[in-house]
Amino acid sequence: MWMAGWLALMLVMAVAGRETTRDLNVFQIMEVRSIIGLFLLYPLIHLNGGVAILRTSRLQLHVARNLIHYAAQLGWFLALTLIPLGQVVAIEFTMPIWTALLAATLLGERMTGGKIIAIVLGLIGVLVIVRPATGAVNPGQLLALGAAVGFGISIALMKFLTRTENTLTIIFWMLAVQATAGFIPTLFVWVWPSAYLWGWIVVIAICGTFSHFCMARAMLYADATIVVPMDFLRVPLTATAGWLLYAERLDMFTVLGAALILVGNLLNLKTAGATPVRAGN
Numbered sequence: 001m002w003m004a005g006w007l008a009l010m011l012v013m014a015v016a017g018r019e020t021t022r023d024l025n026v027f028q029i030m031e032v033r034s035i036i037g038l039f040l041l042y043p044l045i046h047l048n049g050g051v052a053i054l055r056t057s058r059l060q061l062h063v064a065r066n067l068i069h070y071a072a073q074l075g076w077f078l079a080l081t082l083i084p085l086g087q088v089v090a091i092e093f094t095m096p097i098w099t100a101l102l103a104a105t106l107l108g109e110r111m112t113g114g115k116i117i118a119i120v121l122g123l124i125g126v127l128v129i130v131r132p133a134t135g136a137v138n139p140g141q142l143l144a145l146g147a148a149v150g151f152g153i154s155i156a157l158m159k160f161l162t163r164t165e166n167t168l169t170i171i172f173w174m175l176a177v178q179a180t181a182g183f184i185p186t187l188f189v190w191v192w193p194s195a196y197l198w199g200w201i202v203v204i205a206i207c208g209t210f211s212h213f214c215m216a217r218a219m220l221y222a223d224a225t226i227v228v229p230m231d232f233l234r235v236p237l238t239a240t241a242g243w244l245l246y247a248e249r250l251d252m253f254t255v256l257g258a259a260l261i262l263v264g265n266l267l268n269l270k271t272a273g274a275t276p277v278r279a280g281n
Contacts, residue, residue: 002218003230009211011237014089015245016203017080023197025189026077027182029204030070032193034179036205041175045168053166056173065157066177072150073178075143082140089238091144093122093231098152103159103223114267115226121264122232128257159219167216174212232261 020029045053056062079088100119104110161170193201218227236257 002214002221003227005214006211006218007231007234007237009207009214010234011241013204013207013211014080014085014238015241016200016207017077018085020197020200020204021077021081024191024193024201025186026074027185027189028191029077029201030073031179031182031186032201033205033208034175034182036202037175037209038172038179040206040209041168041172045172048166048168054169054172056165056169058161058165059173061157061161062170062173063177065154065161066174067181068150068157069154069174070178070181072147072154075147075150079140079144079147083138083144085238085242087141088144090235091141092148092151093235095148095152095155095231098149099155102153102156110223115223117267118232118264121260121267125232125235125257125260125264128253128260155215155219158216159223162216162219167213167220170216171209171213175209232264236261 017029045051076088076092079091100115158170215227
């Protein structure tokens with residue numbers, strides 16, 4: 001259920017990102033998103049004990065994780081301006097490879113048959129949907145791939161933090177670190193947004209803040225190698241959004257790829273038997 005929230009919010013944010021990057025610099029979008037996100041998070045912090053829950057003994061790890069995540073987000077938004085939306089999301093789905101490898105290596109998570117099948121079928125499904133052509137590599141593709149690696153590292157570190165940190169603590173430090181990192185660059189590129197763009201920026205802030213809340217909660221209840229393959233569903237969902245909003249064709253390859261992704265996820269969930277690892281956070 002938490003991953004369903006992540007999927008829905010990330011899908012909406014992809015569309016909002018496409019709309020805003022047409023007229024605004026990526027640094028500005030991310031800075032305003034982080035600042036608004038802090039205001040959105042405050043009521044939850046207040047209801048869960050106030051600023052006391054934000055104390056952490058792992059500040060260096062929070063900073064390292066969120067600088068990596070910030071760089072990955074920059075690459076992701078920039079890629080949206082260079083290559084089609086569906087291609088950005090599809091390339092992003094090399095991410096589970098890096099997350100699974102890091103989770104198995106650093107966190108000691110076991111690579112079961114179900115997890116491996118989910119990852120393999122998911123990647124095959126992505127390839128079926130995208131059907132990559134040979135030829136020169138677009139810089140946007142390299143940016144999307146770099147972002148995928150960064151997201152994979154970030155998610156593995158998030159899973160590590162959920163062992164001791166409150167979900168709200170993780171999200172607060174994400175927003176605080178990224179707002180600090182992007183403040184100076186934003187001053188040099190600032191352009192006052194129109195009312196239309198402000199609306200999309202608020203959407204990005206809401207989706208960006210609470211999608212990570214959903215992901216952190218999902219990580220609380222299951223291994224990263226179980227949670228992350230479920231994110232493959234974002235590829236067919238994005239393809240459907242492209243068909244509905246931008247009249248992009250939804251062909252048999254997309255349907256076949258979506259079926260492979262769904263089968264992999266169902267097999268993974270059936271064999272996982274995941275149980276809560278830390279409740280009440």
